[in-house]
Amino acid sequence: xxxxxxxxxWKWGFLVVTVSVLCLIFNLPYxxxxxxxxxxxxxxxxxxxxxxxxxxxxxxxxxxxxxxxKYVRNDYLNKNNGIKLVFQYYKxxxxxxxxxxxxxxxxxxxxxxxxxFYSQYFIIxxxxxxxxxxxxxxxxIFVSLYSIDREEKIxxxxxxxxxxxxxxxxxCIYMISFIYFIGYISTLNGALLLFAAPGVIIYIVRYFYxxxxxxxx
Numbered sequence: 001x002x003x004x005x006x007x008x009x010w011k012w013g014f015l016v017v018t019v020s021v022l023c024l025i026f027n028l029p030y031x032x033x034x035x036x037x038x039x040x041x042x043x044x045x046x047x048x049x050x051x052x053x054x055x056x057x058x059x060x061x062x063x064x065x066x067x068x069x070k071y072v073r074n075d076y077l078n079k080n081n082g083i084k085l086v087f088q089y090y091k092x093x094x095x096x097x098x099x100x101x102x103x104x105x106x107x108x109x110x111x112x113x114x115x116x117f118y119s120q121y122f123i124i125x126x127x128x129x130x131x132x133x134x135x136x137x138x139x140x141i142f143v144s145l146y147s148i149d150r151e152e153k154i155x156x157x158x159x160x161x162x163x164x165x166x167x168x169x170x171x172c173i174y175m176i177s178f179i180y181f182i183g184y185i186s187t188l189n190g191a192l193l194l195f196a197a198p199g200v201i202i203y204i205v206r207y208f209y210x211x212x213x214x215x216x217x
Contacts, residue, residue, distance in 0.1 A: 015075065016199035019068055022086060023198040026064035029056055054108070058101025062144070066093040066100070069145045072206050096147050099154045104140045111136065138176050139165070141205045149213075168212045175208040 024031065033049050040046045070089040115129045143161045146152075152160065165172045179201050186197035 012203075016203065017195055019072060019199035019202050020195045020197070022068050022071070023064065023202075024194055026067065026090075027061055029060050054105060057105055058098045062101030062104070063090055063094050063097040065141065066097040066144050066148055068202060069141075069206075070148045072202055073145065073149060076206060076210065093148055096154065097144070100140070100144055100147065100157070103154070103158060104136070107136055108133070134180060135176060138179055138205065141202070142209060145205060145209050149209075164212050164216055168215060171208055171212055171215075175204060178204050 030053060033053050037046055037049050040049065067086055067090040070093060071086055111129070111132055115124065115132075118124060139161060142165075143157050146161055147154075147157045150157075182197055182200050182204070186193040
């Protein structure tokens, strides 16, 4: 019994760390930008680095995200999987990833523009913007997982994901709440933030994705 429990913990711990390390390796430009932000002495420099990070989303973050989600999906389906295949996954989904990245940036920009406009007339706490961005980010990961699981037109992935979420609001709330909790805990420890949080978040989205898809069919 104890051996089974240890084996279970070891397996999932290994998978979480593997996914987190893959996230780190394929997003080294973001690590570089983050370290530069920490040492920046002016807000202008921080702003430039932040804008650069956003611009890189379609070309760096999004392809790595789809690659990792493909790896995680195949693990769930017990398909032939392995670290050697991650480069194949990266190439296979690169164009879709770029498209999703641009759509994500567009949504982020629109949300910020709306927030900025209405904040000129009303007092709107920045926490509301943060919550909206959290929801959009989780939606983005969910859409990316959907796109490597099904064949649709790019915009249809987003439309159908929104429909799935609307059909399963309770599961969505649980998913977003768990991710917020993991993110909050991880900010208290740098090692968790780098080597655990990305993997845990990806597996949380994977779990709720398949739960919703099973209930949708």
